[in-house]
């Protein structure tokens with residue numbers, strides 16, 4: 482099997498499995514207990530936080546473990562605004578876990594403004610900046626598009642937003658950007674940054690929210706006061722251990738130039754075959770969105786799956802919904818949107834398997850077009 486749907490989720494790294502198993506079977510004690518074994522479990526959590534912070538380019542006290550990035554994003558929209566009635570700005574390229582919380586605010590009467598995308602799939606920075614005013618409480622901009630891999634210049638956007646209104650808080654959904662762009666979180670200048678572990682070789686069910694040390698956020702979950710009082714609930718020690726192990730493994734096996742070269746090679750194969758690359762600005766090497774004319778993505782996806790090639794289409798989390806809000810916001814017509822597949826790489830993807838996958842995908846598309854599937 483050639484698995485190229487890593488933006489949806491990744492295979493769990495062996496080191497992450499072992500780390501989780503060790504915490505489940507040996508170091509399973511309550512990390513909030515005051516006896517020695519509990520204290521040891523707690524200090525293990527802190528050593529994981531420290532390691533993850535080091536690799537993510539943040540300080541350990543800036544990272545709060547959550548159950549997933551959806552939770553991190555929702556937390557920011559529910560409790561990360563200093564002025565409850567101030568306006569909120571998102572971009573048209575946001576994942577539904579940002580878009581839906583924003584729409585919930587809108588339904589409650591908050592002025593929610595949506596910055597448009599340009600044809601390349603990046604946020605139109607000038608258009609976004611025109612929306613910022615003295616009442617802007619929060620701006621949220623996706624770092625790397627989960628649909629197209631386009632990288633938004635978060636550092637520049639954040640600093641220009643704060644130049645207009647220094648009180649505005651800035652959040653970036655970093656799910657497809659964390660560890661995949663070379664930017665440390667602190668270097669971006671953001672107030673909040675959401676990360677999901679299962680995109681990095683850890684299991685599903687663990688993520689984090691970065692909260693800049695200069696900012697206070699109210700807790701979304703209250704109770705026992707875990708995570709420095711900001712996210713109550715007994716900590717998920719096995720998955721925190723797995724997260725830390727996965728992050729180390731990811732960074733050890735990361736090779737930006739090699740991954741980018743594979744993505745570019747795939748882009749060339751597809752364009753040479755008459756397909757269109759969607760989202761062609763500053764791109765992450767990990768994601769490639771391809772519009773294959775005349776073939777519905779879902780049919781290509783299933784035909785490729787039958788031949789052992791796993792690819793994505795649309796957002797993983799909204800795979801069952803029709804249409805694609807983000808691709809439409811880039812100006813793609815409904816027919817084109819239906820034909821977009823997403824290929825997403827991991828650090829272990831080889832050139833040979835990527836090329837073989839492209840061959841199979843194109844063969845399947847050809848058969849579909851000629852009515853043979």
Ligand code: PLP
Nearest residue numbers: 549550551576578627656677797
């Ligand atoms: N944000 C982006 C950009 C994503 O790609 C995803 C998942 O695909 C999420 C948020 C949600 O992440 P999680 O599955 O950890 O809730």
